[in-house]
Amino acid sequence: MPAPHVLDFVYVIVVLAGGVIAGFAPFVISDIFRPRTVNKKTMLTYECGMDPYGSAWDIRFGAAYYLYALIFLAFDVDILYLFPVAAAYDRVPGMQGVLELFLFVGILTMAIAYIWVKGVFTWAIKREEN
Amino acid sequence: MHPATEKLVTALSEQSIVLNECDYAERGYHFEIDLDAGRLREFAQCMLEQEMYLVFVGGLHVDPAIEIIYQFASYDRLCRLVLRVVVDSNNAIPTISDIYQGANWHERETRDFYGVIFIDHPNLVPLILAEEDVDLKPLLKNSDNIKESAAVRWVTVEEQPETDEKADTD
Amino acid sequence: MGDQERGKLGVHSYAAELQERLKRGEPGNLVVRDPGPLFQNKIADEIFNLCRANSLWPMTFGLACCAIEMMSLGMARFDISRFGSEVFRPSPRQSDLMIVAGTVNKKMASAVMTLYDQMPSPKWVIAMGNCAISGGPFAVEENYNVIEGVDKLIPVDVYVPGCPPRPEGLLEGILKLQEKISGVRHPFPQRKMSDAPSY
Numbered sequence: 203m204p205a206p207h208v209l210d211f212v213y214v215i216v217v218l219a220g221g222v223i224a225g226f227a228p229f230v231i232s233d234i235f236r237p238r239t240v241n242k243k244t245m246l247t248y249e250c251g252m253d254p255y256g257s258a259w260d261i262r263f264g265a266a267y268y269l270y271a272l273i274f275l276a277f278d279v280d281i282l283y284l285f286p287v288a289a290a291y292d293r294v295p296g297m298q299g300v301l302e303l304f305l306f307v308g309i310l311t312m313a314i315a316y317i318w319v320k321g322v323f324t325w326a327i328k329r330e331e332n
Numbered sequence: 333m334h335p336a337t338e339k340l341v342t343a344l345s346e347q348s349i350v351l352n353e354c355d356y357a358e359r360g361y362h363f364e365i366d367l368d369a370g371r372l373r374e375f376a377q378c379m380l381e382q383e384m385y386l387v388f389v390g391g392l393h394v395d396p397a398i399e400i401i402y403q404f405a406s407y408d409r410l411c412r413l414v415l416r417v418v419v420d421s422n423n424a425i426p427t428i429s430d431i432y433q434g435a436n437w438h439e440r441e442t443r444d445f446y447g448v449i450f451i452d453h454p455n456l457v458p459l460i461l462a463e464e465d466v467d468l469k470p471l472l473k474n475s476d477n478i479k480e481s482a483a484v485r486w487v488t489v490e491e492q493p494e495t496d497e498k499a500d501t502d
Numbered sequence: 503m504g505d506q507e508r509g510k511l512g513v514h515s516y517a518a519e520l521q522e523r524l525k526r527g528e529p530g531n532l533v534v535r536d537p538g539p540l541f542q543n544k545i546a547d548e549i550f551n552l553c554r555a556n557s558l559w560p561m562t563f564g565l566a567c568c569a570i571e572m573m574s575l576g577m578a579r580f581d582i583s584r585f586g587s588e589v590f591r592p593s594p595r596q597s598d599l600m601i602v603a604g605t606v607n608k609k610m611a612s613a614v615m616t617l618y619d620q621m622p623s624p625k626w627v628i629a630m631g632n633c634a635i636s637g638g639p640f641a642v643e644e645n646y647n648v649i650e651g652v653d654k655l656i657p658v659d660v661y662v663p664g665c666p667p668r669p670e671g672l673l674e675g676i677l678k679l680q681e682k683i684s685g686v687r688h689p690f691p692q693r694k695m696s697d698a699p700s701y
Binding site: 460470 | 521
């Protein structure tokens, strides 16, 4: 008889395995029974009936979109530092934890305010020059 | 007559272009003009300066040669103008698509249906018909159906024998 | 995308094939390869066909005025969902029924052929309305751009005549198709209108 906590893990593994089977069984079953007819254009990527032209690598978009990455990074790092705060939150008494949390987040937010003032978040408007 | 229309009439008569004035209530346009293909671009430029817009460009296959029909109108006043230009012996006519950008697709469509070449058109490829039907020219009539140009211009409807009451008022 | 790339937007790659099919007057062989299913069993086929017949997914694909009747069939009054076909899919990959609802002209024909190719097998086609069946009012001598019958391009299973057909007509067409697929008309019986509760 294994220890009770090992049994708990067995339940988890059974549920996980059941989830994987439930997820993949339709693919496997339909792959076994499906007709595998291929017409001339069945494998074409584009689905509107028109011929595609050009390569997918030709698509260009504005480099200014890196700002999305920057904004995401700025707020994401803020949230990331809140995980240790949440882990240790119950070890400090009452209002002290709240105050320290706000102090900590406030200092982190100053970094965002700094780059904001510096103009990093300003969207560079591209003007068409003809 | 609206002052702007008067200005238009004088501007056209300065270029010695003959305007045939029509009954608007009967025909739906005020002036009818026949023009040589050589003077078309000059005329279109004049129309643009007089702030007339291009309604459509179309074709008509009649006996001597294909007629290209342009209609111009104005947003500010009630003034419609029909222009008929006969293509030359090579089925060609100068384009006005650089003067009126809206003529671009109309001219492509006319080329689709009648095979008329618009000289100096930037992109004279099929617009409405399939690409492989470049030389189809579906609206050209065969020799049995083709009519004289004058016969399809404007046919005055014969007075129908009316009822007594109508006849009395007439 | 440069101008050279745009230059490739010329003749559709199915234009030559289209001309051949029109000349032949029939779709001909469309299949590149067909190795058949990995596992085939008569009972399994019957079960699958019953399932297929009761969940036909049409493609959202209207070519002319018949499409209005097709939309009407999808709405509450005629309610195609009683027969399991209400899921109009926007992509040929997810659909197994193509309702050719309207006039197929020459420029659209290549696209229709491509869309038919892209539908996964098994697939069925309903030609709805006179234009899709035979060209209808366009089947005259002067016709230069209308395909006189979509069965010259792709194989058609059920023809629904009318100009346009009533939504009930298309519904009957779908029922006929279900009969063709499963061998049973109306595989899952519906309640009669007279038995329906009045609200």
